Amino acid sequence: MITALRLALRALLAARTRTWLTVLGILIGTSAVVVVVALGSGARERILAEIDNMGSAVIFVFPESRSHSGARVASNALTEDDRDAIRLSAPSVQAITAWSSIRTRVHSAYDSYRTVVMGIDESHFDVRGFSIRSGRSFTPEEFRNKAKVAVIGQTTRLELFGAHDPVGQTVRIGQHTYQIIGLLAEKGRSSFEDQDDRIMLPIESYRARVSVTSGRRVQILVASARSPAHTAQAEAQIRAILRERHRLRPGDFDDFAIRTQEAFRKNQEEILDLVTTLLLSVALVALFTGGVGVMNIMLISVAERTREIGIRLSIGAREGDILLQFLFEALLLTLTGGALGILLAVVVTIVMRSTLGWAMSIDINAVIAAVATSTGAGLLFGILPARRAARLDPVDALRKG
Amino acid sequence: MSRLAELRGVGRDYLVGGSVVHALRTLDLDIEQGEFLAVVGPSGSGKSTLMNILGCLDRPTRGTYKLLDVEVGQRTGDERAIIRNRLLGFIFQGFNLLPRTSALENTELPLVYRGLSRKERHEKALRALVRVGLAERIHHTPAELSGGQQQRVAIARALVTDPPLLLADEPTGNLDTLTTYEVLALLQELVSESGRTVVLVTHEPEVAACADRVVTVRDGRIVLDQKNASPVRASEVLKKLKERAEES
Numbered sequence: 224m225i226t227a228l229r230l231a232l233r234a235l236l237a238a239r240t241r242t243w244l245t246v247l248g249i250l251i252g253t254s255a256v257v258v259v260v261a262l263g264s265g266a267r268e269r270i271l272a273e274i275d276n277m278g279s280a281v282i283f284v285f286p287e288s289r290s291h292s293g294a295r296v297a298s299n300a301l302t303e304d305d306r307d308a309i310r311l312s313a314p315s316v317q318a319i320t321a322w323s324s325i326r327t328r329v330h331s332a333y334d335s336y337r338t339v340v341m342g343i344d345e346s347h348f349d350v351r352g353f354s355i356r357s358g359r360s361f362t363p364e365e366f367r368n369k370a371k372v373a374v375i376g377q378t379t380r381l382e383l384f385g386a387h388d389p390v391g392q393t394v395r396i397g398q399h400t401y402q403i404i405g406l407l408a409e410k411g412r413s414s415f416e417d418q419d420d421r422i423m424l425p426i427e428s429y430r431a432r433v434s435v436t437s438g439r440r441v442q443i444l445v446a447s448a449r450s451p452a453h454t455a456q457a458e459a460q461i462r463a464i465l466r467e468r469h470r471l472r473p474g475d476f477d478d479f480a481i482r483t484q485e486a487f488r489k490n491q492e493e494i495l496d497l498v499t500t501l502l503l504s505v506a507l508v509a510l511f512t513g514g515v516g517v518m519n520i521m522l523i524s525v526a527e528r529t530r531e532i533g534i535r536l537s538i539g540a541r542e543g544d545i546l547l548q549f550l551f552e553a554l555l556l557t558l559t560g561g562a563l564g565i566l567l568a569v570v571v572t573i574v575m576r577s578t579l580g581w582a583m584s585i586d587i588n589a590v591i592a593a594v595a596t597s598t599g600a601g602l603l604f605g606i607l608p609a610r611r612a613a614r615l616d617p618v619d620a621l622r623k624g
Numbered sequence: 625m626s627r628l629a630e631l632r633g634v635g636r637d638y639l640v641g642g643s644v645v646h647a648l649r650t651l652d653l654d655i656e657q658g659e660f661l662a663v664v665g666p667s668g669s670g671k672s673t674l675m676n677i678l679g680c681l682d683r684p685t686r687g688t689y690k691l692l693d694v695e696v697g698q699r700t701g702d703e704r705a706i707i708r709n710r711l712l713g714f715i716f717q718g719f720n721l722l723p724r725t726s727a728l729e730n731t732e733l734p735l736v737y738r739g740l741s742r743k744e745r746h747e748k749a750l751r752a753l754v755r756v757g758l759a760e761r762i763h764h765t766p767a768e769l770s771g772g773q774q775q776r777v778a779i780a781r782a783l784v785t786d787p788p789l790l791l792a793d794e795p796t797g798n799l800d801t802l803t804t805y806e807v808l809a810l811l812q813e814l815v816s817e818s819g820r821t822v823v824l825v826t827h828e829p830e831v832a833a834c835a836d837r838v839v840t841v842r843d844g845r846i847v848l849d850q851k852n853a854s855p856v857r858a859s860e861v862l863k864k865l866k867e868r869a870e871e872s
Contacts, residue, residue, distance in 0.1 A: 539709020
């Protein structure tokens, strides 16, 4: 066994360039597999953490165009009245907020910037988890009076005011000027958007001046259930209320879509799985190609060393001895490639994490899988050339070499 | 003398392009222990085929081959490999040493397949190399050795397992006259000193003249089997050759 290993090592070192090129093929394949899995599990961790961060009792309601006897008709929008109805008669819903937003250019004394302008209601901060860093939030009077006041997110503030204190200053949106009364505490990026890139107005004010045609329609409703355990009940209550208000008959499709945090999670997991599987199959193709390279080199090696095989057979090597010798060579190639590939993957992961800021984590399962795959490849791609070597007729082998 | 090898009705046919070629037709041959036997004949006579069968590299199509009273002709591949390893030693025209491998390691090779420990292999290989007079060149690779030295490494490799039968296929074909007699002297010593049996294939009459017995093969048959009453003593020829070389 040890002798066979030493033999294999010696043969590989004798053809150094060829050996390293072959190892390179396996190396690239293995590290591709490990990096892809690391990328996948890192992305999963981050995105799922974000979704969990939304709060496990959060329920999203979107308007959705419905299919009516085959034809698509315009969506029955969600309105503030829908929100009020749910707030009033859905006992499992703790709080609910509705908002609308557009992307438009906003001007300050210093600069102008395209950002998200939102019209929000009183429950927004509570349900969505925003808070004020400096200044203040809207008063109930300001909500009622369509006051020309705004709170500003950190990203938008930096674009419009730089280091200046925005509180007390004004911004212009369209033809109207609004006084900034508060700066939002930073909330950071979600996978969907920069949550600090926004300006918020009271929804009455937004409807009166920014988006005058929308009426009481809103883009989204977000509710929170009393507890995570109440989520399903809350969802059912919201659906019943909306169907009744939208005059849907039994059998009609919903003209809205309800997404719970759990559904989001499932959805994202499916997408992540798909992407990871896709990337992984590409990486496996790379590994397979490396394996074919090993087989190729081993076949050449067997052909070149026919005389050596003949000599070994003539002095008493059995078929199994020759088989093992060449199999060990193939295994040594793939295992070296596998080990170096894992090393490279670790380096790549660390570099990507520090330069691109991608969340990546080396998965021990991925490492095991990569080692298993490269060993398997060694056996799979080594067995054919090794068998060819072992089956050689000693007389032919001695004559041909 | 006791019987070492016994061939009875041995034949070997090949299929070449759909037609049968009789490389060996029907052949009987007995080889006694301690014999130095030369097999001569023109090329294509079947002497190499005979050698391959004697060496258990090839199987006869018909007939029986007994080695030390055991039928070996129709054994499986692995069984024949073990027989080659235990009972036979090969010496080839082209030396057939592994390149980039030291004389010592080349000599050890048959013992590797016997599963001996590293230390035992070293000791035995060293002894064999000393026996062929290469004690000072054990770490040289074939490329660093002369033809005669390479052939002596090959002889050491054949000797290392202490086999009763040495098979030499044109062992001097690639050597000049001086080294030819060096090798022949060594083979003669091995026969006379340790009672080993040597079967040597050659087409050179001078080489055959050193053997105790000459078997002539033609068209796949033994046409002549003669005892050589006074074989040429290779060591004496060698001495004369050396003297002449010094004079000139």
